[in-house]
Amino acid sequence: MSISKKPSHDASFVQKYVFSTDHKIIGIQYGLTSLFFLLFGFGLMMIMRWQLAYPGHALPVMGTIFGENNMPGGIMLPEFYNQLGAMHGTIMVFLGVVPLGFGGFGNYLIPLQIGAKDMAFPRLNLLSYWIFFAAGGLMLASFFLPGGPTGNGWTSYPPLSDLAHDGQSIWLVGMFLIIISSLFSSINFIVTIFQLRAPGMTFERLPFFIWAQLVTAFLLLLAFPPLEGAAFMQLMDRLLGTSFFLPSGLDVSGQVLTNISGGGNALLWQHLFWFLGHPEVYVIILPALGIVTEIIANNTRKPISGFNYMRYSVIFLGFLSFIVWSHHMYLTGMGTNVTAFFQTTTMLVSIPSVIIISGLFITLWGGSIRFNSPMLFALAFLPMFGFGGLTGLPLGLATTDIPLHDTYYVIGHFHYVVAPGVIFAIFGGIYYWFPKATGRKMNETLGRLHFWPTLICMNLVFFPMLIQGIAGVNRRLYDGGESYLFMHDVLYWNVIISWAVWVMAVAQIPFIFNFFWSIFQGEKVTSDNPWEATTLEWAAPTPPPHGNFTKKITVYRGPYEYSLEGASKDYSPQFEKDI
Amino acid sequence: MYMQEQEDEIIPYIVESREDTGLYNAKFGIWLFLASEIMLFGSLFSSYILLRVGASSWPVQSDFLNVPIGALNSVILITSSMFIIRAWTSLKANDFKKFQKFMWLTIVFAIFFLCFKGVEYAQHFMHHEYPKKSVFLALYFLMTGLHALHILGGIIVNIYYVSSGSRLWSTNPRWFTNRIEVAGLYWHFVDIIWIFLFPTLYLF
Numbered sequence: 001m002s003i004s005k006k007p008s009h010d011a012s013f014v015q016k017y018v019f020s021t022d023h024k025i026i027g028i029q030y031g032l033t034s035l036f037f038l039l040f041g042f043g044l045m046m047i048m049r050w051q052l053a054y055p056g057h058a059l060p061v062m063g064t065i066f067g068e069n070n071m072p073g074g075i076m077l078p079e080f081y082n083q084l085g086a087m088h089g090t091i092m093v094f095l096g097v098v099p100l101g102f103g104g105f106g107n108y109l110i111p112l113q114i115g116a117k118d119m120a121f122p123r124l125n126l127l128s129y130w131i132f133f134a135a136g137g138l139m140l141a142s143f144f145l146p147g148g149p150t151g152n153g154w155t156s157y158p159p160l161s162d163l164a165h166d167g168q169s170i171w172l173v174g175m176f177l178i179i180i181s182s183l184f185s186s187i188n189f190i191v192t193i194f195q196l197r198a199p200g201m202t203f204e205r206l207p208f209f210i211w212a213q214l215v216t217a218f219l220l221l222l223a224f225p226p227l228e229g230a231a232f233m234q235l236m237d238r239l240l241g242t243s244f245f246l247p248s249g250l251d252v253s254g255q256v257l258t259n260i261s262g263g264g265n266a267l268l269w270q271h272l273f274w275f276l277g278h279p280e281v282y283v284i285i286l287p288a289l290g291i292v293t294e295i296i297a298n299n300t301r302k303p304i305s306g307f308n309y310m311r312y313s314v315i316f317l318g319f320l321s322f323i324v325w326s327h328h329m330y331l332t333g334m335g336t337n338v339t340a341f342f343q344t345t346t347m348l349v350s351i352p353s354v355i356i357i358s359g360l361f362i363t364l365w366g367g368s369i370r371f372n373s374p375m376l377f378a379l380a381f382l383p384m385f386g387f388g389g390l391t392g393l394p395l396g397l398a399t400t401d402i403p404l405h406d407t408y409y410v411i412g413h414f415h416y417v418v419a420p421g422v423i424f425a426i427f428g429g430i431y432y433w434f435p436k437a438t439g440r441k442m443n444e445t446l447g448r449l450h451f452w453p454t455l456i457c458m459n460l461v462f463f464p465m466l467i468q469g470i471a472g473v474n475r476r477l478y479d480g481g482e483s484y485l486f487m488h489d490v491l492y493w494n495v496i497i498s499w500a501v502w503v504m505a506v507a508q509i510p511f512i513f514n515f516f517w518s519i520f521q522g523e524k525v526t527s528d529n530p531w532e533a534t535t536l537e538w539a540a541p542t543p544p545p546h547g548n549f550t551k552k553i554t555v556y557r558g559p560y561e562y563s564l565e566g567a568s569k570d571y572s573p574q575f576e577k578d579i
Numbered sequence: 580m581y582m583q584e585q586e587d588e589i590i591p592y593i594v595e596s597r598e599d600t601g602l603y604n605a606k607f608g609i610w611l612f613l614a615s616e617i618m619l620f621g622s623l624f625s626s627y628i629l630l631r632v633g634a635s636s637w638p639v640q641s642d643f644l645n646v647p648i649g650a651l652n653s654v655i656l657i658t659s660s661m662f663i664i665r666a667w668t669s670l671k672a673n674d675f676k677k678f679q680k681f682m683w684l685t686i687v688f689a690i691f692f693l694c695f696k697g698v699e700y701a702q703h704f705m706h707h708e709y710p711k712k713s714v715f716l717a718l719y720f721l722m723t724g725l726h727a728l729h730i731l732g733g734i735i736v737n738i739y740y741v742s743s744g745s746r747l748w749s750t751n752p753r754w755f756t757n758r759i760e761v762a763g764l765y766w767h768f769v770d771i772i773w774i775f776l777f778p779t780l781y782l783f
Contacts, residue, residue: 117589120604187611195592195604225615226622232721233626241711244626248635263714265633268626275622547589 019130021122022546026129027108028437031430034100037136038423039508041091044084046501051076052480053498070148081478082151083167087139089154090171093280094178095136097418100426101287102182102220103132106189106213109433112537112544113207115198115553115575120191128184135177142170153476155277158245158269162237163252169238172231179224179231186217193217198536200555205574207535207559208304211311212290215318216283223279223322230272237264245269267332274325282321284418286314288385288425289356292378295432296360297560298533299375300367301570304560306359313352320349330398331405339398346396350389357386373447377428380455381421388416391466406476409469412462420458427451427511435530439542440522446514450507457504464493532571535559539575594754609761613768616729620772623725627718627779638715641781643708645699649781652695653773659688660770663737663763670756675748678759682741685766689734696727719780726776729769736762 017025047066050059056075063074070080107125111118119125142149147165150156161168193206193214206214233244241260248262297304304310326334326342360382369375391413394400404410427450435441471490473481480494481487529538536555540548553575561572564579572579596603631637666681703709703716710717740755740762747755 120590120592121608122590183612183615187608187615190611191604191607194600195597195602195607196590221611221615222618225619229619229622229626232725236710236717236721240709240717242717243711243714244630244717261711261713261717263630263634265630268629271629272622272626 019126021126023107023111023119023125024544026125027104029129030099030107031104033133033136034096034104037091037095041088041096042505044088046505048081048084049498049501051081051478053495055479055482078478079151080148083148085476086150086153090139093154095139097284097422099132101422102216102283103185105287105291105429109537110189110192110210110213111196112540112548113210113535114193114196114201115536115555116192116196117547119188120195121188124184125188128181131177131181135174135181138170138174138177142167145170155273158234158266159250162234162245169235172235176228176231179228182220182224186220189213189217198553198555205555205558208293208307208310209290211314212286215314216286219279219283219318219321223276226272227276230269234269270329270332274328277328278325279321282317284422288422291425291429292381293360294535295374295378295428296363297562298531299370299372300363301562302363302367303562304359305362307560310356310359313355317349317352320345324349327396330401343396343398353389357382373442373444373451374428374432376451377424377431381424381428384416384420384424388413388421391416404469406474407469408465408473408475411475412465412469415462419462420455434518435525435542436537437543438519440518440524441530442514442518442522446510450511450514453507454504457500457507460500461497461504464497468493534561534571534573536574539573594751594757603757605757605761609764616768623722630714630718634714638713640783644781645702646781648695648699649777652692653777655688655692656770656773659685660767662688663766667759667763670759679741682737686734686737689730693727693730696723722776722780726772733766733769
């Protein structure tokens with residue numbers, strides 16, 4: 001896509017598209033790889049949903065391809081169900097959503113939106129992608145281990161994970177690589193945003209997307225290394241026989257473990273994991289909020305209301321995310337004082353979150369809204385994400401969390417945040433920036449064919465889970481709750497949820513087709529700024545060449561100057577002096 | 580070299596500092612990296628505290644570990660840190676020969692450190708004191724082992740800068756001086772970690 005304008009550098013195909021140091025190529029590589037992982041993780045879930053809807057029935061058509069060890073006669077074994085669940089979580093979070101929002105969109109857009117020619121450390125960027133790629137390959141390879149991949153959930157709680165089969169060690173090494181990769185990316189992003197801003201691009205003039213990415217990068221930088229330490233400890237427990245997470249007198253299947261020294265603490269892992277795990281939630285959400293803000297400002301033709309408050313909110317959110325991790329651990333008996341502290345900080349999170357969401361809602365007020373595909377996804381994001389946030393409140397309070405903990409209510413809650421929330425924002429972002437990356441727009445009809453069924457199915461999938469969870473259906477039950485009599489009243493939802501999942505899979509076909517078809521056959525854009533937007537990426541040629549900009553970029557105003565009084569048109573780009 | 584030249588054309592503030600941040604890119608980057616390293620070692624120190632506070636009994640650490648060697652290693656590492664500063668100031672004073680001398684001294688002292696560490700490890704293994712024997716030993720091996728890996732990484736980078744990496748000195752001396760400053764920052768960080776590790780593990 002990008003062709004070097006320098007006559008002396010005739011880079012080969014491999015240098016240009018495979019081992020490229022160009023942030024745009026790396027962004028696209030991140031994007032395509034993580035879209036693949038999203039689809040793969042979704043596939044794992046579709047198989048699991050068969051077992052939940054029809055427990056003990058042989059999976060039709062493809063039941064036999066998983067082998068006698070996993071699905072004898074097409075009927076799923078509990079161990080295999082656990083493995084699918086663990087890998088679904090790991091892949092979706094660490095190889096799907098995060099690298100898409102941060103690695104994909106961040107890499108592609110940060111230098112463009114701040115008016116830089118590339119990232120501050122292009123070779124580090126290249127390394128970061130390939131380490132991520134290796135981690136993904138390792139995770140996939142663990143499916144072919146004799147015992148299969150890890151089956152301990154994406155949280156890998158010890159002592160279970162300390163004693164599990166080899167898949168867990170591969171998972172730990174994979175996580176280690178993922179953390180290294182995101183560490184390199186985050187250093188790169190922060191230095192780029194601080195150092196490479198174009199003349200006139202003050203911090204006040206940075207788009208919200210950049211602010212969101214900046215805070216995300218700090219979270220990745222500071223919250224992820226502790227899990228690296230924890231991964232070392234768990235690897236030592238598994239390979240060298242240490243007892244970091246194994247208490248003395250540990251009873252396994254009725255027998256006390258005698259070949260270990262003991263003296264460890266299983267809760268230590270939970271603290272270290274959730275110290276990563278909670279900021280991780282914001283690593284997922286913030287890039288999505290950034291994307292949605294860009295789309296909404298552009299398609300309401302209005303400045304973002306309360307942009308200043310939103311900026312401070314996102315920073316405050318970043319700080320708060322470091323001191324809420326133990327709300328995942330109310331059931332561990334931490335003591336009431338600790339619980340009270342984490343309950344308070346957790347409730348505080350709602351303040352900046354609500355400010356950001358309200359700012360976006362108020363922006364819609366009185367706007368002349370363009371209902372194109374990116375905007376539809378952004379508009380759906382707002383209530384869906386808001387709903388995900390609101391269902392989280394009962395989980396942040398210890399009293400109501402105790403009955404809801406580890407039920408489908410939790411699953412419903414965080415999937416509302418991530419699936420119709422973050423993934424919708426990502427879809428919107430793909431439709432929105434597609435013309436910049438390829439020079440062609442994606443098809444609007446196919447976009448609607450993608451949007452409406454997906455929106456309906458998302459709600460059919462996740463709302464019933466809230467109902468089931470309140471009725472007490474536990475997560476991680478491989479028969480969907482059939483063996484518990486008291487759950488039987490709500491089990492009919494399992495069938496509805498599963499069919500909604502499969503229909504939703506069909507609804508992704510228009511998107512996948514649209515994506516590839518539009519690269520070659522989509523409607524060509526006639527200008528570099530087809531959406532009539534204000535931020536700097538639209539000042540670059542389409543698609544942007546190596547080095548991004550062909551003219552000198554100077555920034556004259558804030559990021560969302562739409563419908564200014566006295567301006568000749570309804571948008572006043574940051575890069576144009578005269579409006 | 581092709582890539583370096585290309586990068587130099589595209590990316591500003593490799594050599595000069597940006598006015599409003601007062602930093603060049605690599606210096607900013609290394610400080611961020613060190614911040615993340617603090618979180619990594621911080622998690623290990625926190626784990627140490629949590630496990631020790633929760634333990635029913637804890638060995639007298641100085642009985643287990645070789646305090647004289649540990650103390651000697653502290654002196655060696657601090658000296659080595661001093662040498663890398665001298666290496667950098669030599670470059671600032673445009674004295675490449677002196678830089679080479681002090682960089683090699685930095686490296687040699689770091690190797691001394693690893694050798695003494697190896698002697699300590701060998702003593703433990705001879706007495707069958709493996710990581711799995713107790714949580715304290717597990718922590719000791721994990722924390723000093725991870726620190727030793729950081730030393731090893733530093734040695735490799737420093738050898739590169741004093742050998743083939745030093746060719747940059749002839750083409751762009753200020754860029755090269757920046758690189759040595761960054762290497763020095765990292766080296767001091769590794770030194771400081773040891774200054775916390777030594778009392779925590781050997782003395783308290």
